[in-house]
Amino acid sequence: MSEKTRDYIFKIWIGISTLVVFAVVLYILGYIFKNGFKSISMEFIFGYPKGIPIGSEGGIFPAIVGSLLLMAIACLFASILAISTAVYTVFYCKSKRIEGFIHLIVQCMAGIPSIVLGLFGYTLLVLYLGLGRSLLSAGITLGIMIFPYIEVRVEKTFGEVDKFVIDSSEALGVSTGYMIFKLILPLCKTDIISAVLLAGGFAMGASAPIILTGAVIFAPIPKSLSSPVMALPFHLYILTGEGISLEKAYGTALVLIIILLLINIIALVLNIKGKEYR
Amino acid sequence: MDIIKIKDLSVSYGDKKVLKNLSMNIEKNKITAIIGPSGCGKSTLLSTLNLTIEENGGSFEGEILFKDKDIRSYKKDDIRRMIGMVFQKPTPFPFSIYKNLTYAPIYYGIKDKKELNSIVENTLQKAGLFEEVKNDLNMKATKLSGGQQQRLCIARALTVGPEVLLLDEPCSALDAKNTEKIEEMLLKFSKDYTIVIVTHNLDQAKRIADNTISILDGELVEYK
Amino acid sequence: MKNLKEKVFKFVVKFLTLISLLLLAFIFVFIFKESFVFFKEVSIFKFVSGRTWNPLGSPDNLSILPIILGTIYVSLIGILIALPIGVGSAILLSSYTNEKVKRVARSVIDILAGIPSVVYGFIGLLVLVKFFEVKFSFSSGESVLAGGVLLSVMMLPFIISTCDESMEKVYKEYHQYSSALGVSKSYMIRKIILPESRKSILASIVLALGRGMGETMAVMMVIGNAPTMPKLLKKCQTIPSLIALEMGMAEVGSLHYHALFASGFVLMLILLGINTVLYFIKKSMDN
Numbered sequence: 001m002s003e004k005t006r007d008y009i010f011k012i013w014i015g016i017s018t019l020v021v022f023a024v025v026l027y028i029l030g031y032i033f034k035n036g037f038k039s040i041s042m043e044f045i046f047g048y049p050k051g052i053p054i055g056s057e058g059g060i061f062p063a064i065v066g067s068l069l070l071m072a073i074a075c076l077f078a079s080i081l082a083i084s085t086a087v088y089t090v091f092y093c094k095s096k097r098i099e100g101f102i103h104l105i106v107q108c109m110a111g112i113p114s115i116v117l118g119l120f121g122y123t124l125l126v127l128y129l130g131l132g133r134s135l136l137s138a139g140i141t142l143g144i145m146i147f148p149y150i151e152v153r154v155e156k157t158f159g160e161v162d163k164f165v166i167d168s169s170e171a172l173g174v175s176t177g178y179m180i181f182k183l184i185l186p187l188c189k190t191d192i193i194s195a196v197l198l199a200g201g202f203a204m205g206a207s208a209p210i211i212l213t214g215a216v217i218f219a220p221i222p223k224s225l226s227s228p229v230m231a232l233p234f235h236l237y238i239l240t241g242e243g244i245s246l247e248k249a250y251g252t253a254l255v256l257i258i259i260l261l262l263i264n265i266i267a268l269v270l271n272i273k274g275k276e277y278r
Numbered sequence: 279m280d281i282i283k284i285k286d287l288s289v290s291y292g293d294k295k296v297l298k299n300l301s302m303n304i305e306k307n308k309i310t311a312i313i314g315p316s317g318c319g320k321s322t323l324l325s326t327l328n329l330t331i332e333e334n335g336g337s338f339e340g341e342i343l344f345k346d347k348d349i350r351s352y353k354k355d356d357i358r359r360m361i362g363m364v365f366q367k368p369t370p371f372p373f374s375i376y377k378n379l380t381y382a383p384i385y386y387g388i389k390d391k392k393e394l395n396s397i398v399e400n401t402l403q404k405a406g407l408f409e410e411v412k413n414d415l416n417m418k419a420t421k422l423s424g425g426q427q428q429r430l431c432i433a434r435a436l437t438v439g440p441e442v443l444l445l446d447e448p449c450s451a452l453d454a455k456n457t458e459k460i461e462e463m464l465l466k467f468s469k470d471y472t473i474v475i476v477t478h479n480l481d482q483a484k485r486i487a488d489n490t491i492s493i494l495d496g497e498l499v500e501y502k
Numbered sequence: 503m504k505n506l507k508e509k510v511f512k513f514v515v516k517f518l519t520l521i522s523l524l525l526l527a528f529i530f531v532f533i534f535k536e537s538f539v540f541f542k543e544v545s546i547f548k549f550v551s552g553r554t555w556n557p558l559g560s561p562d563n564l565s566i567l568p569i570i571l572g573t574i575y576v577s578l579i580g581i582l583i584a585l586p587i588g589v590g591s592a593i594l595l596s597s598y599t600n601e602k603v604k605r606v607a608r609s610v611i612d613i614l615a616g617i618p619s620v621v622y623g624f625i626g627l628l629v630l631v632k633f634f635e636v637k638f639s640f641s642s643g644e645s646v647l648a649g650g651v652l653l654s655v656m657m658l659p660f661i662i663s664t665c666d667e668s669m670e671k672v673y674k675e676y677h678q679y680s681s682a683l684g685v686s687k688s689y690m691i692r693k694i695i696l697p698e699s700r701k702s703i704l705a706s707i708v709l710a711l712g713r714g715m716g717e718t719m720a721v722m723m724v725i726g727n728a729p730t731m732p733k734l735l736k737k738c739q740t741i742p743s744l745i746a747l748e749m750g751m752a753e754v755g756s757l758h759y760h761a762l763f764a765s766g767f768v769l770m771l772i773l774l775g776i777n778t779v780l781y782f783i784k785k786s787m788d789n
Contacts, residue, residue: 006688007689010688011688014594014598017586017587020587021588021591025610031625031629080518085519085522109525109526111716113766116770120528123532123763124532175505177507180511202616205619207719208619211749236621237624240723330678330682358683358684362683365678369676369679371680372676373697435682437683438683438684
């Protein structure tokens, strides 16, 4: 086979691959937007599910609120742990072996299937700790899921801080903790926030961890951390799986995607703004 | 005979003019040194001669004649076969010495094992590297020392049979001993190839060059 | 005073890090604990090699071989489809586009990665499954194939971004030297970039397989959930779908309940196995 033929086949291969990828993306987005558009209305976004079976009419407001609350709790839980771990690994850990060990553990956690995390959340939080199917149980379970995501990104951000900055701070005799609070965190603020936001988006779209730990088919807006909660992805699943309402399902999917797109855009803007200061 | 004739060459990156109204000739089968301080445009001149300037975001105007024909009338890949280039940083490809040297010939359609072997031996001889590596041709090229790697890169540039060899500060990353070896090599095969070497080392230019061109701030200053 | 503050801060940071790390241990311990109850009744060997899953029958009928196979089969199809497309796109993205296009393309890929799995399942059900039923007149479009195709779409962004990152590095490193020899870009990619990228292509396979086998919602909605031996065009079941579907109906503490934990445990073992095998392949590639 001559070089010319090889070159030709190669170019066809990469061309078609790329076309396929973009066609798929466009199709998916187009499909959801086109079909979901009709169902979107003020009533849909702010109303409660109604009808028989429930959800076939009305709106999805409790699911929207539920998803946002879940995301908030997950982000809070995960970022406290993840940022601490990143701080420890980058600034306090002196042994390369321990550092490698921590990386290994974080990687393992990232590899745990979300349904297994759901099982864990169920047995530990719902049953063993008696928290029951609640906002808290589901939020923490989601938090465990996004913990590695945030940790890896925050560690990377810390790693990108100019060595000279750290050395200069040390030369002034300032303690590590002071430096982290006054220098590093403000410097990395936007990147950290954007990482947490993106992780939150990831959490918001997940269903498997919350099926067993807190999501229910119908619930009012949770009054406390121990109430069960509705969530958009789960609601979508129920509407589809139980064949309740295709129309509302399209609408739910579209609302979910739009919220995620908004989160992504905010994170992107933060990213760009953050780069300006470095 | 002048193999390259340059008249009124101006090279710019965007709005910034790096070389201004340069006119000079490169004599065939002689060593021409281009000297000048850092950043005055020497490397830009080289990348214009092998037509990579446009890929790097620059453009040029003026006349460049290669073998008395406008350089733009040749195909880019043909120019690069005829005008080879060696860079400052020795960068062998991530495979064996042998494969580094057969990389280009295979592309050009040479399949015969014997022919490939002779190209490998030939170019290694010219680069003065053959005796040192002849028993280890399958060794990964990155295991060679810095000086050997650079000589490999020179051998690699020779595998396509160029008429002109451009060298952009080839010895700046090397120690004195390796520099000496390379200068020796260039002197040896300068009767078969036209050599254009960019250097910021005046002594090097004095040692090996037949002609010297000085460039300052993008303009030709001296022509010896 | 300052010293005390620093000490407290350091302690808090260390403590929180420890908790994070212990989480992993906790997860393993709890899952294993609940699975162990099951393995006391039914040997792990029987569990993994038996062919019937019938939670309403006697304990001997709780075995998951077809479900393990289904999990692997669906992911394998996914990789088979996604790998050539993903690597091909990564090549084009890393070596044939300029900075502006790259930024846009990478954001688009991120969008693909950010679509929730339930939305994929939703579209898979309405589009893919329906497509199979209409165009090819399958009695039911729900099948291994549907799951595989859907998974391949979900795997694409991971494969593309992993490969793209490393290919771009290799391209930047050698491009100058190769083009100075008058050699074409596609030759350089075939001879230098692809071989150098073997490690990252392998890594992306592991990543994608891991995701695919752990994927719950999307797969669950299109494979038909029948715990029978998987055939390409027939319904099947995967471990994550099994757990998600049946956990709600299993009585806490019942054998069924513990069997579901046991299957989650087996899933983790399989994933561990894949990661280990690939770790050793990587090591041997370094030599």
